[in-house]
Amino acid sequence: MSIQHTPxxxxxxxxxxxxxxxxxxxxxxxxxxxxxxxxxESGGQLHHVxxxxxxxxxxxxxxxxxxxxxxxxxxxxxxxxxxLFMGGETTPSRxxxxxxxxxxxxxxRLLKDEFNRAGPVMRLxxxxxxxxxxxxxxxxVCNRHHSVEKQLCRWLLLSLDRLPGxxxxxxxxxxxxxxxxxxxxxxxxxxKLQRDGLIEYSRGHIMVLDRPGLEMRVCECYQVxxxxxxxxxxxLHNSVID
Amino acid sequence: MSIQHTPxxxxxxxxxxxxxxxxxxxxxxxxxxxxxxxxxESGGQLHHVxxxxxxxxxxxxxxxxxxxxxxxxxxxxxxxxxxLFMGGETTPSRxxxxxxxxxxxxxxRLLKDEFNRAGPVMRLxxxxxxxxxxxxxxxxVCNRHHSVEKQLCRWLLLSLDRLPGxxxxxxxxxxxxxxxxxxxxxxxxxxKLQRDGLIEYSRGHIMVLDRPGLEMRVCECYQVxxxxxxxxxxxLHNSVID
DNA sequence: ACTGATATGTTCGATACCGAACATAAGCAT
DNA sequence: ATGCTTATGTTCGGTATCGAACATATCAGT
Numbered sequence: 005m006s007i008q009h010t011p012x013x014x015x016x017x018x019x020x021x022x023x024x025x026x027x028x029x030x031x032x033x034x035x036x037x038x039x040x041x042x043x044x045e046s047g048g049q050l051h052h053v054x055x056x057x058x059x060x061x062x063x064x065x066x067x068x069x070x071x072x073x074x075x076x077x078x079x080x081x082x083x084x085x086x087x088l089f090m091g092g093e094t095t096p097s098r099x100x101x102x103x104x105x106x107x108x109x110x111x112x113r114l115l116k117d118e119f120n121r122a123g124p125v126m127r128l129x130x131x132x133x134x135x136x137x138x139x140x141x142x143x144x145v146c147n148r149h150h151s152v153e154k155q156l157c158r159w160l161l162l163s164l165d166r167l168p169g170x171x172x173x174x175x176x177x178x179x180x181x182x183x184x185x186x187x188x189x190x191x192x193x194x195x196k197l198q199r200d201g202l203i204e205y206s207r208g209h210i211m212v213l214d215r216p217g218l219e220m221r222v223c224e225c226y227q228v229x230x231x232x233x234x235x236x237x238x239x240l241h242n243s244v245i246d
Numbered sequence: 247m248s249i250q251h252t253p254x255x256x257x258x259x260x261x262x263x264x265x266x267x268x269x270x271x272x273x274x275x276x277x278x279x280x281x282x283x284x285x286x287e288s289g290g291q292l293h294h295v296x297x298x299x300x301x302x303x304x305x306x307x308x309x310x311x312x313x314x315x316x317x318x319x320x321x322x323x324x325x326x327x328x329x330l331f332m333g334g335e336t337t338p339s340r341x342x343x344x345x346x347x348x349x350x351x352x353x354x355r356l357l358k359d360e361f362n363r364a365g366p367v368m369r370l371x372x373x374x375x376x377x378x379x380x381x382x383x384x385x386x387v388c389n390r391h392h393s394v395e396k397q398l399c400r401w402l403l404l405s406l407d408r409l410p411g412x413x414x415x416x417x418x419x420x421x422x423x424x425x426x427x428x429x430x431x432x433x434x435x436x437x438k439l440q441r442d443g444l445i446e447y448s449r450g451h452i453m454v455l456d457r458p459g460l461e462m463r464v465c466e467c468y469q470v471x472x473x474x475x476x477x478x479x480x481x482l483h484n485s486v487i488d
Numbered sequence: 489a490c491t492g493a494t495a496t497g498t499t500c501g502a503t504a505c506c507g508a509a510c511a512t513a514a515g516c517a518t
Numbered sequence: 519a520t521g522c523t524t525a526t527g528t529t530c531g532g533t534a535t536c537g538a539a540c541a542t543a544t545c546a547g548t
Contacts, residue, residue: 028262032518063383065383065384065386067387071391072387073391075382075386076383078514081335086376089372090375090376090379090475091372091373093371095376095379095380096384096470120364121365123293124403126364127333131333133379134329134334136333137337137379138337138338140317140383141338141339142307143386144315144317145314145315145389147307147387148426149313149387149426151505152505171264173527176526177525183389185505185506186507187506187525187526188505188507188526189506189528190526191526192528195526195527203311203316206514207513207515207524207525208525224309235334282503386500393535394535412490417494417496418495421493430496430498430536433495433497434497434498436496437496437497439511448495448544449545450495491548492546493547494544494545495544496542497541497542498541498542499539499541501528501538502537502538503535504519504526504533504536505532506532506534507531507533509524509544510529511527511529512526513527514526515522515525515527516524517520517522518521
């Protein structure tokens with residue numbers, strides 16, 4: 005059985021008005037996003053923007069000593085490469101595929117031109133950017149105040165929201181990298197969640213058995229971000245802006 | 247002696263092309279910003295945008311249990327109320343005056359109209375927003391990996407960059423609130439800096455004696471943010487965008 | 489000078505996380 | 519089956535920060 009791929013799997017593309025979508029459609033290029041692929045390096049040029057459909061991509065800051073932390077997650081609800089239309093051309097963050105899958109890409113020039121029409125595409129992208137800002141801000145607060153276990157719950161739920169099933173492929177080592185904590189810390193937190201029957205994992209495969217249970221344990225950060233995404237980007241296209 | 251106030255003290259306003267500045271100038275209203283004033287509450291309506299000149303404003307996230315953390319600082323280099331033009335109308339953050347002073351405000355409607363012209367003002371605001379995003383992201387990473395002392399250095403330098411002299415009015419209690427740590431933690435870190443002759447403080451007044459010394463101790467986060475601001479917002483107006 | 493309020497200093501034990509080392513176990517290639 | 523690699527589990531001592539309680543010091547008002 006082969007999987008159907010369509011740009012409409014990405015919520016931003018799906019939310020475009022017909023005219024705008026028509027302009028871009030033929031330029032959208034399906035790309036495979038294997039685990040670990042870096043779509044952008046810190047400070048590098050952005051030649052394309054990416055609209056994930058089944059993949060999940062993490063925005064990571066890597067520090068001089070190698071320590072890292074995830075500042076946001078982008079999946080089928082979003083776009084990678086906002087610095088392009090924000091005017092900076094580049095950012096100090098890396099974008100790394102965290103969960104393999106597919107997405108569509110578009111040449112930088114085309115997206116910029118579309119953005120510069122200052123129409124619905126621009127407004128949609130700016131709203132998405134604001135939602136992303138909320139996610140970053142909440143991550144900062146969460147890093148400050150919440151335990152590894154709560155952050156793991158948040159991370160699992162954010163990932164789950166961007167995937168079709170209830171399973172994700174991810175080693176504890178990689179999760180630790182995302183959260184910016186030690187692998188052992190993740191092992192301990194995940195072990196606790198497993199003992200309590202919320203998840204089940206083995207060698208890089210995590211199955212969520214009790215999603216409501218996770219939602220009970222997660223810190224408020226998850227819900228704040230989710231609510232803000234829903235508020236700013238109701239899944240149906242809504243052209244009543246301004 | 248009376249202090250001169252002019253919108254040009256704010257770098258964004260100062261960077262506007264003459265035509266745009268002329269349109270807005272008569273609508274700019276000088277406002278006093280006393281310590282602790284909340285320009286915006288979480289989720290509240292934004293009736294004005296603010297351009298600080300001598301004041302510094304913190305963007306804070308306050309959590310359900312009262313714990314808080316600063317996610318960004320805005321002074322004479324920036325603007326408060328970006329959610330207005332990003333399309334969200336509101337944000338989950340609070341904006342609180344951290345260092346008293348003055349600024350100019352502009353009615354929300356006027357800024358939106360100006361933004362919607364999709365000209366240089368829009369491009370400038372978007373670039374500023376990207377710089378702000380960098381600051382938030384770096385704050386998230388810093389919260390994760392760096393000691394209170396390093397973060398205090400970062401905070402002092404960020405504040406200093408937005409003030410005329412080498413002195414700031416700020417109790418350790420308030421700094422602790424910003425950094426999202428205990429007051430005692432700030433006392434200890436500040437005590438160390440004082441013993442080493444980098445700063446001198448008493449009851450809410452901090453004088454920086456050795457700025458290079460602070461720059462030696464601060465984590466890389468400070469420089470990353472500063473470099474990105476300089477890159478995105480060179481102080482002279484540069485209309486060569488796109 | 490007195491008083492109260494506020495800012496800062498100091499201590500204590502508790503806890504979460506770190507850093508390192510090592511043990512087990514599951515998958516993979518041959 | 520054998521061995522190699524990778525993922526996960528466990529332990530240990532060290533450190534930073536926390537939470538709370540209390541001590542001191544400076545300022546403002548009377």
